[in-house]
Amino acid sequence: MPPILTISALSKHYKSGQKALDGVDLTIERGEIFALLGPNGAGKTTLISIVCGTVTKSGGTITVDGHDLATDVRSARRAIGLVPQEIAVDIFATVWGTVTFSRGLFGRAPDPAYLEQLLRDLSLWEKRDSRIIELSGGMKRRVMIAKALSHEPDLLFLDEPTAGVDVNLRRDMWALVRKLRDKGVTIILTTHYIEEAEEMADRVGVIDGGKLLLVDDKAALMRKLGKRRLTLALQQPMAALPNALADWSLALEDGGSRLVYSFDAEADDTGMPSLLHRLGELGIAFKDLDTSRSSLEDIFVGLVERAA
């Protein structure tokens, strides 16, 4: 079976000369959750929009489920569902009306049983006869998801699915995405919430300035780039680091009241026990100790800064 999505050498420059995408190569495997991370204006939405057909590309090729998006548009597009960033829906239509519209638009024969189940899964069934204008913001977002899923796509794009969404709905969405993945739907989501990628994704791609900076397994990425930090709250603030501690990569924070040691999370010898031992020898007392593992966020910031 071909990969669900293959993008090669995709580029997009606007007439203004702005390069939104610059030679992006990306392959998405069937059944994975892929998170595309990047700051605002990085090219995330442009990438999604080109695959979904709402923005024209300047160069490159895209195949969806083995169908070339340029020559076999119909089959390619039928496989795709898109939940856009903004809520854009005919607000005077009913929930039921709009999902049946979407299903028909994508060339599928009516299937009320499927749509009923879909609306039930999204807690929208009770609201099926309500006009969209009467629904809350969270409900409207669910309607957008229902519309995107109404034609049973194999590949679902979620563009910033939880931007401006409360905590409960965010948890609900994450649960829903996992459920979809279990049903075999491949999911590509863009986000600038690293927490979201960390929570959900199997693989992560980092995009900035229209270039894909890296694509990796989330776990591998965190292993490879992850750092651990040991923070000691000192009894007595320190003006400068003593030479006796030069073997460790240390830093003073908070005006010398905190001693911070960063080390490779995966190394055999972390250097932590020996550091504590040496501190004891030097008579440097501390009242508290804390260790933390860097999040995807730190990794991401590091990457984007390095690229800049």
Add this chain to the structure above:
Amino acid sequence: MTRGLNVHGIWAIYRTEMARTVRTVWQSIATPVITTALYFIVFGGAIGSRMQQVGGVGYGAFIVPGLIMLTLLTQSISNASVGIYFPKFTGTIFEILSAPLSAIEAVIAYVGAAATKSVIIGLIILVTATFFTEVHILHPLWMVAFLLLTSIAFSLFGFIIGIWAKNFEQLAIIPSLIVTPLTFLGGAFYSIDMLPQPWRTVSLFNPVVYLVSGFRWSFYGLGDVGVAASLGFTAGFMALCLITLWWIFRTGWRLKP
């Protein structure tokens, strides 16, 4: 369904567009009917009663085809332009653009719905007219043909305006600044033979003259220009719109960045 038409897709749009008409029935249907009734009272009743016959037809009856044409043009343009402009304005067009729907299918659905409405309104006005004056239709088949052709051609034109318009002002500017004057000067209320020269010749450059003339011929067998010219003009205008639309969808002009 890789090959063949996306029938479900066409039907989904067509049905939604028609449902919009039902939702706004007063604006869509009642307004043109009331407007036309007013025209009949003013031009047909008040002024028409003091006018002699035009080409052997009473003035009230004479203006019926012109009035239908007037409404047909404005309604076709406004229905079709709003039909496509509104999704652009609200952003819901993303769904149409991302759907497995070809340009032809989108045009069939949107223009088909707009033209259907126009034909319905045209027929309603025709029926309304019979309450005010006696109407004869000499060539019913040609009458229907002109009705359909004009509705489709000007719905196509409206569709193009809807894609072209970047705001509500632009949406209104062509209908009000170009189409309405052309229709009023297009012989809806008079025969261009009644005009002094050089205005009679100038009128021959007004495309609406050909539409009204052909349509009036199908009623009473008389027209300012030949039927062939009328038919040729309508078909030519339709072809021009189709070519423009083909280019728009090929390039994504004003639709996709």
